[in-house]
Ligand SMILES: Nc1ncnc2c1ncn2[C@@H]1O[C@H](COP(=O)(O)OP(=O)(O)O)[C@@H](O)[C@H]1O
């Protein structure tokens with residue numbers, strides 16, 4: 001614990017920002033409320049991404065009412081694998097990653113079998129808003145289950161890693177990859193037990209990682225090193241992340257990607273209040289990087305061109321230390 005405080009003190013010196021600062025200086029200042037629905041509803045995000053020509057996992061079905069659940073089993077009859085998620089969910093809550101079937105049961109990515117009744121019950125809970133922001137009734141998306149890139153075979157436990165990039169006024173400022181563990185049940189959310197691993201922006205190469213409060217260099221389930229991985233399609237990821245600024249209308253966002261072994265990078269979701277553990281995963285604070293972009297705002301030099309913004313990020317945001 002003492003070591004962690006020491007790390008926290010060092011990170012403050014190198015620009016660690018806290019939740020209050022994030023909210024007051026970035027989320028409230030740069031994110032207009034009227035654009036929140038674009039990112040808070042995953043169905044709207046998906047539609048906007050498609051309109052902008054950005055790749056997303058294929059939508060198989062939307063469930064809006066209780067009586068549609070029974071029909072879903074037929075709609076999905078030809079699909080071995082799929083993912084169900086609440087449109088207004090967050091932190092991985094309520095997401096079912098179905099990785100196969102056995103008879104008329106569904107197999108979850110943690111290996112457990114789910115009966116149709118259990119499946120229906122889960123979806124019914126989802127519709128009632130049990131897993132959603134604010135607890136309001138919600139709708140559910142059923143989509144293509146991403147087949148992760150083989151580069152992650154040794155560092156992912158039964159789930160799909162995702163790449164999170166923080167984008168400020170269109171500039172990618174910090175990135176990490178989140179690796180599912182035995183604990184995280186097929187999901188890459190840190191609060192579910194996934195590991196966050198910092199990525200150096202100029203090179204797309206992973207550095208050390210954080211698992212809960214622990215700094216890690218190996219995956220806890222596979223013992224494989226998580227340091228030094230070169231993230232595939234890194235250029236495309238940075239450029240797509242940058243374009244999400246225009247797509248969302250928001251100044252401060254977290255963009256989540258997945259890398260499919262056949263289809264390449266795809267946008268999973270956008271977040272208007274991205275978490276701060278990315279700083280621990282990188283051993284670098286966000287403060288100084290955000291200040292560099294704010295200096296561009298003040299001097300009227302913000303770029304409208306995603307390519308230019310990515311170039312600026314590559315020049316200015318290496319992972320230090
Ligand atoms: N289509 C998918 N295929 C495979 N895994 C997925 C898919 N969608 C989500 N996941 C897993 O669940 C995690 C959370 O999904 P996400 O859409 O970001 O929702 P949340 O808002 O709850 O974070 C992802 O990081 C990924 O590990």
Ligand SMILES: [Mg+2]
Nearest residue numbers: 091092256269
């Ligand atoms: Mg997410």
